[in-house]
Amino acid sequence: MTTKLFGEPIRRREDARLITGRGRYLDDLGADALAAAFVRSPHAHARILDIDVSAALDVDGLVAIYTWEDLPGALAEPLPLLIPHPALTHGRTACPLAREIVRHVGEPVVMVVARDRYLAEDACSLIRVDYEILKPVVGVEEAARAVHLVHEDVPGNVGAHLVQEVPSADGRSAREAVETAPHTLAFRLDVERSASMPLEGRGVYARWDADDRSLRVYSSTQSSTSVRMAIAAKLGLPLPKVEVIAPDVGGGFGVKIVHPWPEEVLIPWAARLLGGEVKWTEDRREHFVSSAHERGQVQYVRVGFDDDGRVLGLDVNILHDHGAYTPYGIIVPIITSTQLLGPYKIGAYRVEFSSIYTNTVQVTPYRGAGRPQGVFCMERTMDKIAAHLGLDRTEVRAANFIQSDEFPYDQGLIFQDGRPLIYDSGNYPEALRMLKELIGWDSFPEMKAAAAAEGRTIGIGLGCYVEGTGVGPYEGGHVQITSDGRVHVSTGLTSQGQGHETVFAQIAATELGVPIEKVSVVTGDTRRFGYAVGTFASRAAVMSGNAIALACRKVREKALRIASDALEADPRDLEITDGVVHVAGAPSASIPLATVAVLSNPLRYAFDEEAQRATQFAGASSMDRPPVEEGQEPGLEGKDYYSPIRSTFACGMHAAIVRTDPLTAEIEILRYAVVHDCGRLINPMIVEGQIHGGVAQGVGGALYEKMVYDEHGQLLNASFMDFLMPYATEVPRIETAHLETPSPLNPLGIKGAGEAGVIPVSAVIASAIEDAEGIPIDRMPISPSDLHALRLTR
Ligand code: MCN
DSSP states (O other), rough: OOOOTTTTOOOOTTTHHHHHOOOOOOSSSSSEEEEEEEEOOOOSEEEEEEOOOOOGGGSEEEEEOOOGOOOGHHHHHHOOSSSSSTTOTTOOOOOOOOSSSOOSTTTTEEEEESSSSSHHHHHHHHEEEEEEEEEOSSSSSHHHHHHSOOSSSSSGGEEEEEEEEEEESSOOHHHHHHHSSSSSEEEEEEEEEEEEOSSSSEEEEEEEEEETEEEEEEOSSSSHHHHHHHHHHHHTTOOGEEEEEEEOSSSSSSTSSSSOOOOHHHHHHHHHHSEEEEEEEEHHHHHHSSOOOEEEEEEEEEEEEOOOEEEEEEEEEEEEEETTTTTTTTTTHHHHHHHHTTTTTSOOOOEEEEEHHHHHHHHBTTTTTTTTHHHHHHHHHHHHHHHHHHHOOOHHHHHHHGGGGOOOOEEEEEEEEEEEEEEEOOOOOHHHHHHHHHHTTTTTHHHHHHHHHTTTTEEEEEEEEEEEEESOOOEEEEEOOTTTTTTTEEEOOOOOSSSSHHHHHHHHHHHHHGGGGGEEEEEEBTOOOOOOSSOOTHHHHHHHHHHHHHHHHHHHHHHHHHHHHHSSGGGEEEEEEEEEETTTEEEEEEEEEHHHHTTOOOOOOOOSSSHHHHHHHHHHTTTTOOOOTTTTOSSSEEEEEEEEOOOEEEEEEEEEEEEEOOOOOOEEEEEEEEEEOBBSSOOOOHHHHHHHHHHHHIIIOOOOOOOOOOOOSSSSOOOOTTTTTOGGGSSEEEEEEEEEEEOOOOOTOOOOOTTTTGGGOOOOOHHHHHHOOOSSSOSSOOOOOOOOHHTTTT
């Protein structure tokens, strides 16, 4: 490998297109398609008595109106429950259109198709649905009391209940260890509901080809392959007759993962039924009330520790608010409960969670997926131990760290993929040392004193986490070199702004020894790559990155074999530089990869210069067509898959300095520092961008974002006027340092980075506010009025 691009901070190749308005998003497509709109439930819990569409039938331009009764066969069934789990004894999913009962505001009840969206919305407004209002269940603790039920057949509103227990080395249970420890603390932590809020909402555009009896579907999705499988299954079409393409996607952050959304099966169905094109683009209110939320957990903690702050026993009980349905099973609380321990080795651990139904929109994974709640729990615990013992907060963490010679480290828990949770590599003491230096931890007391002398209140805080990334089961890569010397890379997972066009090209260019300008990358298009899982769980770099590298290695080997015949040299003596294969040390004995690509195909016509040149090397006319050797395939292309034995664990540590206003209780982040370890970096600039974006989202979760429901299950702040998100003005400059402990689990030594930034932010900001104010901060987000109220209790 002579063209080194892996590890270089090169600029994102996709940005010129995306920031100059040349991106092609879902709503840029299908200008002539019929438009769909939905009548959605205005009630949190109600029985549908009657649907009267008669007034809507007079709308000029109306094409069709569908209710649940119109849905045929499998389409009328509840949508699939994607990740079953033995603890999920009462998993529930919704039908694409509501059947009899609605269980949250925003649940789709009627689909209308019309000539354009305005007419479709007009028709929606004329449809009368008679409801019998049922008692709504709102608030997870209220739901757990089970005075009323969300699903009549789910006792106690409990969808799942799980206990995992890891005893101490001497066989004591966590509860015993807590009770017998020299010091014990008990407290309750509350993390509010929030949501991923991509700037582009969801959307689907489907085209039925009556001649070919096939569907082409565009969806703003994080997994085109699973949307394709769902459409084929629900519509009874053979898989090859369905193509799904993810165009440019304006953010996903989890909400567009693999679950087939109702609209993703209804719109293609309507397109086939109507024999044409149908499109639906989600509006912002729909996104608030009909897509999905996350976070939303109440956590009760009991901890026992010794005089040095070492945790001897930790007992955590989690109430997880699942909303009305569980399409992903218990993935979020299981991630919280198994990743909560972070970089620490704890004497004995017991975690119990109950997944509780409420009459609110369903909960599905949002960037970080349960980890921000877990880290909030663990890091608040560390700070409380430090405060109780009068120790420095970094000392308590250091006392509990897994050491770098203890890997692989088995936490004794079962991870979300059903396999043992084993950390592969890391260096937590070094990460903390780097963080303390970056933020100036040791000199902060003088800074604080100086600020106090000027009447300013400042505080410093930190938070540490470990994140399982790169989950399986597999991802693939396909690489083809064409006779113009260009390299075409495709992988089935999709992109929502992570920079995949750049990093995958960096990997291919490095592996094949070609200039990056020659490499093009396609993602999320089932025409190019049919088998794939999707982009979530910070898995693209690990999964597709390694698959592409493996595919490139196959192609490289083939190229060297063909070139060695042409150059009459041993393949082991060959190198590829700038797209030319040459004998090491003898650059004149060379053959361009473009020519090798022509030679790889016995069917050669002298269409171009490269083909003519190839005949010189082949020593025969272009009409001479030797047979393809046994075991070989024509063409210079290769495909490979990567399937890990288990996840690889990234780590990070963040610190912040905040100022709190003595009068207004306004909270300002003065500095924010990150030390991050995602193994070998493919592109440090992209990783920093990912971390910065994640921290910005984390600042939202720490200070602003919160879904406010009233007792009727109405979401009171379902617009960007009322749901606060941080702007550039609220996000501080983020100082970042990288630590690279390669993963021993995959050929490229990489770990994921896409979610990292968001994970500890609430814990870090809480730690800093607590330091500034001297008041325990046990809930997130915290607004100036919350802080003011807390001050009054002091
Ligand atoms: N990378 C790298 N070196 C590493 C690890 C990662 O250069 N050692 C690069 C990757 O090549 C990729 C980026 O960093 O370009 C993120 O990589 P990875 O951690 O594999 O995460 P994914 O690509 O799988 O992205 C998913 C992740 C998740 S789970 C959410 S949620 C999220 C996120 O990425 N949603 C995003 N980042 C997002 N960024 C944008 N702009 N939009 C979203 O919706």
